[in-house]
Amino acid sequence: MIKGKRIKFAPLDRKHIDIFLKWFNDPEITQYLLMYKPLTRDWEEEWFDVLKHKEDMVHFSIFLLDQEDPEKIIGNCAIHNIDSKNRACTCGITIGEKNYQNQGYGTEAMEMLVEYGFNTLNMNRIELSVWDFNTRAYNSYQKVGFVEEGRKRQARYHNGKYYDEVIMAILREDWEKKTNE
Ligand SMILES: CC(C)(COP(=O)(O)OP(=O)(O)OC[C@H]1O[C@@H](n2cnc3c(N)ncnc32)[C@H](O)[C@@H]1OP(=O)(O)O)[C@@H](O)C(=O)NCCC(=O)NCCS
Numbered sequence: 001m002i003k004g005k006r007i008k009f010a011p012l013d014r015k016h017i018d019i020f021l022k023w024f025n026d027p028e029i030t031q032y033l034l035m036y037k038p039l040t041r042d043w044e045e046e047w048f049d050v051l052k053h054k055e056d057m058v059h060f061s062i063f064l065l066d067q068e069d070p071e072k073i074i075g076n077c078a079i080h081n082i083d084s085k086n087r088a089c090t091c092g093i094t095i096g097e098k099n100y101q102n103q104g105y106g107t108e109a110m111e112m113l114v115e116y117g118f119n120t121l122n123m124n125r126i127e128l129s130v131w132d133f134n135t136r137a138y139n140s141y142q143k144v145g146f147v148e149e150g151r152k153r154q155a156r157y158h159n160g161k162y163y164d165e166v167i168m169a170i171l172r173e174d175w176e177k178k179t180n181e
Helices: 014-024 041-051 105-120 135-144 172-179
Strands: 007-010 058-064 073-083 088-095 125-131 147-158 161-171
Touching (some): 007 105, 014 041, 014 073, 073 105, 088 105, 105 125, 105 135, 105 172, 125 135, 135 161, 161 172
Parallel strands (some): 088 125
Antiparallel strands (some): 007 058, 058 073, 073 088, 125 161, 147 161
């Protein structure tokens, strides 16, 4: 269990599959993600089976540190593509409970995920992609210390238009500088 100020991370649990199906079948959420096909319970269960054999990724569910509702799950986040030679990885996050978006939880979770990436996994570089129109996510990542490195032009099709995919990353040296400020 990893604890922050207002949230904690815990391993993914199959008992939350119904909640995951709700989040990841909601176009308001998936418009910002890679996934776009309807997600079935079968696929989600298969994914859980595959997950336990994957050495190059770490997934967490995000819970509120709330005395009244300690089981309140609000999202998931993950580190993927762990490259042990180059000490690099990618990461992603979803605050799936829409009532809990825009309250700083996503930024806090990303700060915790980045700390885990550097301090526990000994990464040197953590990268992510964000679609150009996802200003909220972009702002949140900038606050954590991610820097825009480049754009894949018109890489994402959404609602009849093409958008850039923005590549952002944080290096260990950026993060150490920021945490010592
Ligand atoms: C992106 C996400 C993780 C951000 O987490 P969050 O808890 O909602 O966001 P936070 O409150 O931590 O921070 C968002 C920042 O963007 C700002 N913001 C919110 N809505 C915004 C909008 N529509 N446009 C621009 N900025 C916005 C907020 O004001 C906040 O900045 P501030 O603290 O300086 O005011 C979350 O909204 C989410 O999961 N969204 C759906 C899925 C998704 O986009 N995942 C990421 C894919 S790259």
